[in-house]
Amino acid sequence: MNKLFKSPRKLLxxxxxxxxxxxxxxxxxxxxFGFNKSYQFGxxxxxxIDYLDMEKKDEYINGIDEILNKxxxxxxxxxxxxxxxxxxxxxxxxxxxxxxxxxxxxxDIISKFNIDEKSTLLSVDKMSSTYASHKIxxxxxxxxxxxxxxxxxxxFRRNILxxxxxxxxxLSTILVGLSLYALTRTxxxxxxxxxxxxxxxxxxxxxxxxxVNAFSKKNTIHSEKKELSDLFCDTLSANKFITILPAxxxxxxxxxxxxxxxxxxxxxGLAGIICICSIVWTSIFVTGSYFVSVVNAESKREKKVLxxxxxxxxxx
Amino acid sequence: xxxxxxTKSTIIFIIFGLIFAIGTIxxxxxxxxxxxxxxxxxxxxxxxxxxxxxxxxxxxxTEDENTDVNRAIDLMGKSLEGKFGKxxxxxxxxxxNRIRVDVSKPVTASGESExxxxxxxxxxxxxxxxxxxxxxxxxxxxxxLLEIDxxxxxxxxxTKTYKxxxxxxxxxxxxxxxxxxxxxxGNAYIYVNNKAFPSDNYNKVExxxxxxxxxxxxxxxxxxxxxxxxxxxxxxxxxxxxxxxxFIYTKANPTALTYISIAISLIVLALYVYAIVKFRVxxxxxxVLSNISTYLLLFLLQAMPWTELGIVSIITLGLMKMVxxxxxxxxxxxxxxxxxxxxxxxxxxxxxxxxxLSVILDVLTVCLLGGLSFAIAGKFELVxxxxxxxxxxxxxxxxxxxxxxxxxxxxxxxxxxxxSFYALPERTEGEINE
Numbered sequence: 001m002n003k004l005f006k007s008p009r010k011l012l013x014x015x016x017x018x019x020x021x022x023x024x025x026x027x028x029x030x031x032x033f034g035f036n037k038s039y040q041f042g043x044x045x046x047x048x049i050d051y052l053d054m055e056k057k058d059e060y061i062n063g064i065d066e067i068l069n070k071x072x073x074x075x076x077x078x079x080x081x082x083x084x085x086x087x088x089x090x091x092x093x094x095x096x097x098x099x100x101x102x103x104x105x106x107x108d109i110i111s112k113f114n115i116d117e118k119s120t121l122l123s124v125d126k127m128s129s130t131y132a133s134h135k136i137x138x139x140x141x142x143x144x145x146x147x148x149x150x151x152x153x154x155x156f157r158r159n160i161l162x163x164x165x166x167x168x169x170x171l172s173t174i175l176v177g178l179s180l181y182a183l184t185r186t187x188x189x190x191x192x193x194x195x196x197x198x199x200x201x202x203x204x205x206x207x208x209x210x211x212v213n214a215f216s217k218k219n220t221i222h223s224e225k226k227e228l229s230d231l232f233c234d235t236l237s238a239n240k241f242i243t244i245l246p247a248x249x250x251x252x253x254x255x256x257x258x259x260x261x262x263x264x265x266x267x268x269g270l271a272g273i274i275c276i277c278s279i280v281w282t283s284i285f286v287t288g289s290y291f292v293s294v295v296n297a298e299s300k301r302e303k304k305v306l307x308x309x310x311x312x313x314x315x316x
Numbered sequence: 317x318x319x320x321x322x323t324k325s326t327i328i329f330i331i332f333g334l335i336f337a338i339g340t341i342x343x344x345x346x347x348x349x350x351x352x353x354x355x356x357x358x359x360x361x362x363x364x365x366x367x368x369x370x371x372x373x374x375x376x377x378t379e380d381e382n383t384d385v386n387r388a389i390d391l392m393g394k395s396l397e398g399k400f401g402k403x404x405x406x407x408x409x410x411x412x413n414r415i416r417v418d419v420s421k422p423v424t425a426s427g428e429s430e431x432x433x434x435x436x437x438x439x440x441x442x443x444x445x446x447x448x449x450x451x452x453x454x455x456x457x458x459x460x461l462l463e464i465d466x467x468x469x470x471x472x473x474x475t476k477t478y479k480x481x482x483x484x485x486x487x488x489x490x491x492x493x494x495x496x497x498x499x500x501x502g503n504a505y506i507y508v509n510n511k512a513f514p515s516d517n518y519n520k521v522e523x524x525x526x527x528x529x530x531x532x533x534x535x536x537x538x539x540x541x542x543x544x545x546x547x548x549x550x551x552x553x554x555x556x557x558x559x560x561x562x563f564i565y566t567k568a569n570p571t572a573l574t575y576i577s578i579a580i581s582l583i584v585l586a587l588y589v590y591a592i593v594k595f596r597v598x599x600x601x602x603x604v605l606s607n608i609s610t611y612l613l614l615f616l617l618q619a620m621p622w623t624e625l626g627i628v629s630i631i632t633l634g635l636m637k638m639v640x641x642x643x644x645x646x647x648x649x650x651x652x653x654x655x656x657x658x659x660x661x662x663x664x665x666x667x668x669x670x671x672x673l674s675v676i677l678d679v680l681t682v683c684l685l686g687g688l689s690f691a692i693a694g695k696f697e698l699v700x701x702x703x704x705x706x707x708x709x710x711x712x713x714x715x716x717x718x719x720x721x722x723x724x725x726x727x728x729x730x731x732x733x734x735x736s737f738y739a740l741p742e743r744t745e746g747e748i749n750e
Binding site for chain 1: 410579586641672674678679682683685689690701702
């Protein structure tokens with residue numbers, strides 16, 4: 001780690017290059033294919049069918065799958081409710097934006113399973129994205145307030161550069177995380193987005209922790225002559241274990257979700273792993289190298305001014 | 317550094333130990349505080365995540381000109397939430413003129429039959445007031461007795477106040493042998509949708525002279541909302557068929573979030589064990605105080621009207637506990653560094669606390685900022701997350717900056733010179749390490 005931070009400007013240029021590459025690839029993928037959005041964001045239709053005979057559950061699922069394939073769709077997700085009920089409900093979701101196809105699919109299901117056309121036992125409805133949009137709007141406002149708050153905190157606490165560093169830690173986690181979601185085709189849902197926004201806060205937190213530790217060491221007699229980059233590295237090395245311990249435990253929890261082989265849980269696990277990687281990358285490497293290189297440049301400028309003043313005084 | 321006497325320190329340790337023990341018991345045992353159900357830690361994890369057994373009812377209804385399904389769902393939901401808690405109830409429309417109600421069995425419910433009886437009440441009638449507990453009307457020619465004959469339809473419900481008392485006025489259809497008068501609370505039995513409201517919570521019931529409204533008077537507004545919702549549910553604009561109600565009993569089915577919150581709780585426990593093994597006596601103080609602050613936080617989250625204790629708050633709390641652990645470990649590492657510079661144990665602790673003050677304050681300020689942003693500007697679950705973050709940051713600050721230091725001072729009264737109790741390395745006389 002000391003070697004990496006020996007020349008922080010070089011490290012910064014490498015980390016920015018890698019980060020920019022990830023974001024660029026993410027943008028290209030989103031431009032062509034969009035995000036892998038969950039049904040919460042719309043673009044899905046939901047088929048609800050109440051059936052009387054429990055034995056026919058598989059017949060209904062396979063039959064609906066066949067009908068959807070005929071129109072070029074596939075079953076994205078299905079659930080069953082009320083299995084002990086008099087009439088359990090099968091709920092099937094498929095990705096589509098076509099109202100005409102939905103009507104045709106409903107007609108085909110009616111004829112295939114001999115359902116009464118006027119019956120209310122079958123519905124094919126478009127899933128609204130209003131709920132998800134509303135929730136995202138609810139999330140954006142506090143996140144924006146937090147962004148301003150972090151900048152103000154950093155500025156008043158130390159200087160404007162520190163405030164900028166806090167903002168970089170926060171924003172870059174979100175951008176890198178979204179790009180990795182796009183690259184890995186991780187499903188974007190309200191849960192994965194909430195996880196990402198919480199990770200952004202944790203990223204700012206971790207950067208604050210390591211940087212303030214370095215500053216507090218600089219204020220001691222034994223380390224006041226050390227460069228901040230060295231102190232930052234020393235802090236990273238000294239506190240490595242106590243930060244890795246809980247982080248790796250949480251990583252193991254998310255990795256465990258992948259092995260449940262459940263569609264939504266796997267995507268949630270993947271989202272969690274991406275968030276942890278984003279936190280580590282942005283808080284330590286991107287923001288750390290930015291802040292250390294800026295502070296070192298400032299201190300070099302100060303030293304130059306001091307030595308020039310000394311030279312002038314000596315000449316006098 | 318102030319050292320306390322052994323007696324004083326012993327008393328302080330006993331007090332904190334008792335608080336810790338009581339809090340630990342409350343973590344596993346739910347209880348009722350007045351009108352509130354206070355969930356245990358495990359109960360909180362079970363809430364709204366299918367970890368409780370569920371009683372469901374499916375009602376069939378027939379439509380007429382007064383049918384308003386959405387309003388009916390709203391009223392039924394409010395009535396059930398008032399009885400069983402917000403997180404425990406789900407009401408929604410099914411196809412074929414059916415409504416489904418799911419009630420997760422709350423900890424204070426006596427059993428599934430209590431829930432079933434309440435659910436059945438939606439179909440079996442509207443309003444009845446009698447002067448005996450058997451539920452039959454008993455008409456007497458005594459103007460101090462209030463009598464309403466048979467079942468009536470509720471037309472409107474409103475609240476009012478009069479000289480420090482709180483009342484709910486219910487208007488109903490006039491018919492039959494109603495008489496006017498007043499009844500002292502102990503003699504009035506009100507039935508709404510076949511569910512009895514005995515007189516424990518109200519002072520009196522009075523009927524107007526026109527015999528079209530009655531008012532229930534309470535000495536406090538504690539039960540107003542609950543009774544109002546229940547009476548309004550008697551106005552459900554939906555004819556539910558009592559013959560075809562179907563009850564379904566579903567066993568607990570934990571979701572992914574449940575497992576994540578259990579995992580995070582176990583991780584925090586493991587960190588506590590690691591801290592005690594690594595840092596010994598100061599870590600024991602820290603673990604006790606951290607747990608006491610957790611119990612206090614769980615209590616506050618349930619007491620506050622804008623927060624709901626559930627999986628989301630448990631996960632947020634777990635993450636904050638990990639941050640707290642990292643800060644505590646940082647202090648202890650600093651103590652070791654100061655000690656190896658040749659300082660005494662007390663001076664090492666003092667200087668370490670001073671030097672790590674900025675780290676703790678800055679980290680917890682960032683948490684507080686995040687918490688306040690979510691709590692003030694967010695909605696629904698974000699308010700709970702924000703409140704949990706902000707309160708955790710505050711309590712962590714108290715634990716790390718004041719609590720651990722205070723208890724360490726108490727411990728010095730018993731043994732202040734043996735470095736092994738503080739997990740500090742052996743140091744020969746005059747040795748200094750840089």
